[in-house]
Amino acid sequence: MKNKKLMMMSLAITCALALAGCGEEREDADSVVLKVCNWEEYMDLGDWDEEETIDLDSGDIIGVNALYEDFEDWYYENYGVKVKVEYSCFGTNEELYNMLTLGDEFDLVCPSEYMIMKLMTEGWLVPYSDAFGDEEDEHNYYVRNVSPFIKEKFDDHEINGESWSKYAAGYMWGVTGILYNPDEVDEEQVSSWDCLRDSTFSRQITIKDNVRDAYFPAVAAVKKDMLTDSSFISAADYPQRLEDEMNDVSEETVAKALDFLQDTKDVAYSFETDSGKADMVSGKVLANLQWSGDAVYAMDQAEEDDLYLAYSIPEECTNLWFDGWVMLKRGVGNDPAKQAAAEAFVNFLSRPDNAVRNMYYIGYTSAVAGGTDGDEVLEYVDWTYGAGEDEEDICEYDLSWFFDDEEAVIDAPAEQLTRQLYAQYPPEEVMERSSIMRYFDADANARINRMWINVRCFNINRMPVWGWCIMGVLLCAAIAAFAISRRKKNYDL
Numbered sequence: 001m002k003n004k005k006l007m008m009m010s011l012a013i014t015c016a017l018a019l020a021g022c023g024e025e026r027e028d029a030d031s032v033v034l035k036v037c038n039w040e041e042y043m044d045l046g047d048w049d050e051e052e053t054i055d056l057d058s059g060d061i062i063g064v065n066a067l068y069e070d071f072e073d074w075y076y077e078n079y080g081v082k083v084k085v086e087y088s089c090f091g092t093n094e095e096l097y098n099m100l101t102l103g104d105e106f107d108l109v110c111p112s113e114y115m116i117m118k119l120m121t122e123g124w125l126v127p128y129s130d131a132f133g134d135e136e137d138e139h140n141y142y143v144r145n146v147s148p149f150i151k152e153k154f155d156d157h158e159i160n161g162e163s164w165s166k167y168a169a170g171y172m173w174g175v176t177g178i179l180y181n182p183d184e185v186d187e188e189q190v191s192s193w194d195c196l197r198d199s200t201f202s203r204q205i206t207i208k209d210n211v212r213d214a215y216f217p218a219v220a221a222v223k224k225d226m227l228t229d230s231s232f233i234s235a236a237d238y239p240q241r242l243e244d245e246m247n248d249v250s251e252e253t254v255a256k257a258l259d260f261l262q263d264t265k266d267v268a269y270s271f272e273t274d275s276g277k278a279d280m281v282s283g284k285v286l287a288n289l290q291w292s293g294d295a296v297y298a299m300d301q302a303e304e305d306d307l308y309l310a311y312s313i314p315e316e317c318t319n320l321w322f323d324g325w326v327m328l329k330r331g332v333g334n335d336p337a338k339q340a341a342a343e344a345f346v347n348f349l350s351r352p353d354n355a356v357r358n359m360y361y362i363g364y365t366s367a368v369a370g371g372t373d374g375d376e377v378l379e380y381v382d383w384t385y386g387a388g389e390d391e392e393d394i395c396e397y398d399l400s401w402f403f404d405d406e407e408a409v410i411d412a413p414a415e416q417l418t419r420q421l422y423a424q425y426p427p428e429e430v431m432e433r434s435s436i437m438r439y440f441d442a443d444a445n446a447r448i449n450r451m452w453i454n455v456r457c458f459n460i461n462r463m464p465v466w467g468w469c470i471m472g473v474l475l476c477a478a479i480a481a482f483a484i485s486r487r488k489k490n491y492d493l
Contacts, residue, residue, distance in 0.1 A: 031082035032341045035331055036068065037096065037106045039323065040089040042172070043067055044354075044361035054360060056379040063357045071348045075341065078139060083341045092210075100124065100328070107331035108342045113322045114212065116168050117439030120159040125167045126327040132169075132343045135372075142169050142350040147369035148404045149431075153322070157436065168324035169346045170367030172358075174292035175320055175426060175434060176213065177313040179276070179299075181286045187418065190287055190312040192224060193217040197263035205287040206279060207264055209271035211452040213319075216437055217289065218257035218264075219246055220316040227316040233433075242317060246435040249444040254451050261455045271456070277301070280309060291321070292423040293364035299420050300363070310418040313430050320434035322367070325349075352376040365424045369403045378403055382410045385421040397421060401428040 046063040054061040068085040075083045088106075090096040093115040100106075111119065119125050133143050150173060154164040178190040189195060196207055196217060208214055223245055226232055235241060265271075269285045276288040277298040290298070292311070299309045325346045332338045348354060352370035355377055359366050370377040378399070387394040391413055399408040402425055412421055426434075440448065 031084065032337050033084050033086060034108065034338065034341045034345060035086045035088075035106045036345065037088050037090055037099075037104075037109045039110060040091055042089075042110070042323075042362055042364075043087075043349075044357040046070075052360075054356060054380060054383060056356075056376055056383055058374055058376055058379060059353075061353050061356050061360075061376065061380075063361065067349065067354060067357060068345075070354075071345055074348055075344055079340075079344070081337070081341070085345070100330070105331050106328055107338050108325055108327055108345060110171055110323050110325050113164075113324070114437060114439045116164060116322075116324055116326055117159050119326060119328075120162065120164075120167055121439065124328055124330075126329050126332050126339065127166045128169065128327070128343060129339065132347075139344070139347055141347045141352075141373055142368075144372040145350055145352055145355075145368045145370050146170060147367060147402050149402050150322070150367040150369075153320070153436070154324075159439070164324070168326050169350075171323045171325055171349070172293070172362075172364040173320070173322045173367055174365055174424075175313060175318040175430075176216070176289065176291055177295065177311050177318060177423070179280055179288045179290040179295045179309055179311055181280070181283070182308065182310045182418070184286045187310070187312055191315050193221040193314045193316055194224065195287065195314075196221065196289065197260060197267050199267055201287055202267050203269045204285050205268055205289075206270050206272050206276045206285050207268050207289045208276075209273050209456075211448055212437060213289070214261055214264075214271075214452070214455070215257055215448055216246065216319045217314070218260040219248060219253060220314065222253070222256040222260055223248075224316050239432075239435075242433065243435045243438075246317060246319075247438045247440075249440060249447055251447070254447050257448075258451045258454055261451075265455060281305070281307065283307070292426075293362070295423045296420045297363045299423070308415075308419075311420075311423040312418070313422075313426055315433075317433045317435050318426075318430065320431070320436050322436075324367075356380045371403065371405065378405075378408055381421070381425070385410065385412050385416055387411045387413050397425075398428065399425055401431065 043066070044063045045066040046069070048063045050062075052062065066087070068087050072083055072085060075081065090099060093111050096109060096111055097115060097118070131137070132140065134140055135143050146169075150170045151165070154168060154170060157164050178195060180190050189198070189200065195201065196205060198205075207217075220227060227242070227245065232238070232241065269279070272279070276285075276290055277294050279285045280288050280290075280298050281302045288298075290311075295309075295311045299311070302309045327339060327342050332342055349358065350368050352368060352374040353376050355366040355368035355370070358364075359377075359380065366377065368377055381399065385397075391411075393414040394411050395414045395417060397410050397412045397416065399410065400406050402408070416422060
């Protein structure tokens with residue numbers, strides 16, 4: 001009898017465990033795993049100290065948890081579905097592309113504009129749903145709060161007749177310029193991209209070690225006379241003409257860019273990917289071709305050591321770049337639950353207070369302007385860069401072009417006309433001479449890649465006279481040594 005009871009209890013426990021297991025399976029079946037891949041150090045991961053609290057008029061902002069963890073709670077509270085974000089990172093657009101071609105699966109990734117164009121061209125992407133663009137949905141923070149300036153760029157640029165907006169949502173944006181030490185360099189010296197090959201900066205300037213970021217300023221420099229001509233600038237179709245010229249990959253322009261970059265190589269301290277910031281802060285170099293977000297980071301770091309760096313956007317033009325969120329067919333595919341979670345993730349990051357958290361944490365400029373769901377972004381800009389009560393040398397800094405608000409003007413210290421505020425939100429007249437670098441087709445890519453190989457590797461056509469003399473002497477010595485060796489061998493025989 002006792003054994004029978006034990007058997008019954010055992011069976012009951014087994015059934016209970018089985019039912020519990022079935023319950024867990026049902027719960028797992030109702031949950032969503034969202035695989036997100038983003039740039040390294042490109043999202044607020046929380047763990048802020050209390051003194052880092054951003055105290056705005058609209059309320060305090062602080063990052064306790066990683067934003068993707070906060071999203072999991074927010075999504076469950078608002079949609080009743082459990083989501084688990086698997087968050088990973090990549091270092092370059094090319095690394096991300098290699099990961100995808102090697103079979104890595106992600107639902108949502110955040111490449112730069114030219115890689116977005118490439119992924120659109122090759123058919124990798126899933127379009128955003130019609131529901132994502134519904135401004136009446138209170139949770140659609142992206143469409144309700146994205147800057148009209150950013151929205152226009154995404155709407156107006158197309159790949160195969162389809163706008164970027166159909167497949168991508170803006171995350172961060174910026175421009176390129178020259179970070180410099182104003183104690184050693186005059187602003188005039190870095191007012192043109194030609195400074196990259198100026199012998200005045202011999203071994204004291206750095207340039208980016210990738211073909212796209214190097215090719216753009218090279219083209220601007222070799223076309224300087226045309227780009228700065230008043231008749232070109234005042235043309236009714238100036239924005240389109242500027243973009244066409246800056247994306248010129250003809251044999252003639254590529255050859256001129258090659259000569260420019262060869263001259264730059266003779267002058268530069270180094271071609272770098274990420275060391276330029278540290279080289280500026282440590283004083284190794286005096287000037288550095290730099291993305292605006294990294295320039296802000298370097299200026300902040302240098303200021304801790306009482307070194308005040310500045311930023312210049314050359315007169316010819318500047319490269320306007322974006323990073324944006326896109327959904328992948330191999331991940332989201334035809335899974336409505338995954339796509340809903342992916343779109344909600346983009347919206348959550350686009351809520352103004354979360355945009356502020358990201359801007360504070362990574363130093364780059366959000367595509368979000370706010371307004372519909374709060375003015376935290378504009379308040380944060382004022383909180384960060386606004387003049388103090390005791391400031392005397394101040395200026396009115398107009399941000400209305402980005403925030404689409406005539407009252408978006410802050411009083412800032414005059415020094416910010418060449419520092420962080422200028423880098424993050426350049427004046428409207430500067431943005432009018434900004435241009436996007438397009439995705440190049442296979443032939444154009446091959447052409448500029450061949451050029452880049454010639455820049456980064458030994459180019460026999462650039463050997464100076466003294467180099468040829470040394471080569472001649474070494475060749476003659478080698479021939480003489482060979483002849484002597486042959487004679488000695490014959491003599492021994």
